[in-house]
Amino acid sequence: MEQKSWLILAIFTCLIASSCGREMHVKNKDNHAVYNHTLATILVEYASAVYMSDLTELFTWTCERCNGLTEGFEVIEIIVDIQNCLQAFVGVAKNLNAIVIAFRGTQEHSIQNWVEDLFWKQLDLNYPGMPDAMVHHGFYTAYHNTTIRPGILNSIKEAKEFYGDLDIMVTGHSMGGAMASFCALDLSVNHEAKNVQVITFGQPRIGNAAFASYYGKLVPNTIRVTNDHDIVPHLPPYYSYFPQKTYHHFPREVWLYNLGVESLVYRVEKVCDGSGEDPTCSRSVTGNSIADHLNYYGVDLMCQQWRSCRIVMDPRVSEYGKTDHKGNFILSRDPATLVLKSNMRSTEGEVTSSA
Template sequence: MAFDELNAKITSEEEARSFIKYAGAAYCNKRSLLNWNCDNCNGYTTGSSETVYFSKQKTSAAGYLTVNKNKKLIVLSYRGTKDIVNWLYNLDFSFVSADLDWPYNNAGIHSGFDATTKSLLSNSTDAIQNALGKYPTFKVVFTGHSLGGALAALTAFRLAQNGVIPWEKINLITYGQPRLGTPEFADFLNAQAWTSTRVTSYGDLIAISYGRSLGYAHNQHNMHINKYGQTIQCSTYKEDKNCIGYIGDFSREAHFTYWDQRIKTKC
C-alpha cells in the first residue's frame, strides 16, 4: 500500500526512548499508579502526579492519565493484553466503520480494538478535558504497549474526531502496536497533522499483526529497531520490508524489549 497524503510527523528517537516507562507503567495496579510508586515510575517519569486511573471490567481495559509539571507533560497511557477477556476482543478482527466522510468513507477499524477503546472513552475524555483545563499549554502524549498502543492510537483518533483535542496537539508514541484497520483508515491517519510514531523491534510478531492478507494496513510512522539494535527510519511511502520482513524469525522478547529497556508486564 502506498500512502496518498502524508501530514503526520515522526518524533525523535530520544523522545521515543523516553516514554517506554510511561507505556510500561500502564501494567501496574491502581494504587501504585495513584501514588506513582511502581517499577516503571522512575527515570524519565519521575515527578508525575495528579494521576487518574480508569478501567472497565467488561472489556478488561485499563489506562491512566498523569501530569508531569517539571516536563510540562500530560500523558495518557493504556495497558496491553493481560487476560483472556483482552484476547477475546483482540481476536475479534472483523471491521467496523470508522464513520469518516469521503474519501475515507470505506475506512474500517478492528472491531475488538474499537469496542475496547470506546469502553474507556468517557473516562479518557473527562481526564484529558480536566487536565487541559488546568494545563492548556502542556504537551499531550498518548502511549501504550501492544494492545495498549492500539488503544492509545484509537483514543487519540476518537478524541480528535469528537473535538476534544486538535490533531496538532496529539503526540502518539506506541511500542509493538498491531495494525488498526484498513488501508483507507491508515490513509486518513496519515493525512492528519499530528505526530505519530510506532516503535517496533525485529522479530516482534504482534507488530506485524493483523495481516495485510486480512485487509489490514499500518499507518505512519514506523521507527524500527533492527536485529543489530540499530534504529531504522522506515519508508514513508509504504510499509517497508526492511521493517516488517522478518516472518519466520519471531521472538517473544522482541515484543517487550526496545533498545536497552524491557517493558515489565508484572508490576
C-alpha cells in the same frame, strides 16, 4: 462442462495476477512525525508503568517503574475496566509540558491465545465519517465502548482547566497501542485537540489502507516503534493479493533491530518510509517472537506476575474512587490537591476476566 471449468480457472488467475504487486499505498504528503529517541525512551516507561497492578503505588507514582525518566509525573486519573481487563491513566508530565495518556496492553498470560485469534480476525467495522475505512472491531470497541473513553476525556478536561492548554502525548504497548491510536484519532477529530502526539510500541494493525490514509492525515505526529522479530506488528496478517480487504499499518514506523556478528552487535533504530508498510523494516523479517514483544529499549512491557487482572490497593485510596454497577472504577483527584504518599499499604484483590 470442462470448458466452463477452464473459464472459471482463467478468470480466477486473471484476478490474482491483476492484484499481484499492486499493493495499496497510503496517501500522504510525507508530513509525518520526526523520530525523537529521547522522547521514545521516556514514553516507553509510561507504557511500562501502566502495567503495574498496585494501584496505590501507581496513583501516587511511587512504584518501581515510576522513577527514572518519568519521575515527578502527576497522575490525574486511573481508569480500570474490570469486565474487559483494561487499564489506563492520565496525568501531567511537567518536564514534557504535556498531558500523558497511557493504555495497558494485553496481559502476557493471554498473549498466545490473543495472537492466535488475530490470525483469523477480519475487518468488520466501518469507521464513522471515513468512506471505505474499515477497522478491527475488538480494538475499536476496547476504546470507544468501555469505561475507558469517558474517563480519559473527563481527566483531560480537568487537567487543561488547571494546567492550561498543554500538548497531549498518547502511548501504549500491544493492544494498548491500538487503543492509544484510536484515542488520538478521537481527540483530533471529535474534540479538536491540537498538538496530539503518539508513540506506540509493538502495536498490531488496526485498519485497512483507507483508514491508514485518513489516520496519517489527521494524526500525522505518530510513531509506531517495532522491535526486531516482534510477532504482534505482523498481525492481523497483511495480504498484498487482496489490497482492499487487508489490514494496513499507518505511518510512521521506527524499527529496532540488531546488526552485527558475535560480540560486535549494534542496535539500529531505522526510520522507515511513509507507507506504513515499508518492506525494508519489520516486514523484511518473520514475526515469530513473543520475547521481542515484551521488551523495548530494555524496558519490560508486561505485568509483574503471571496472573489474571490482579490489582492491589490501599483502602485509603478508595476515597479517590468511583465505582459503577458493573464493578468498573476510576481513581481521580483534583489536580490542585496532593495525594498522601506515605504510610499507605495496599491490600490484594483479584478480578478474573476473559480479556
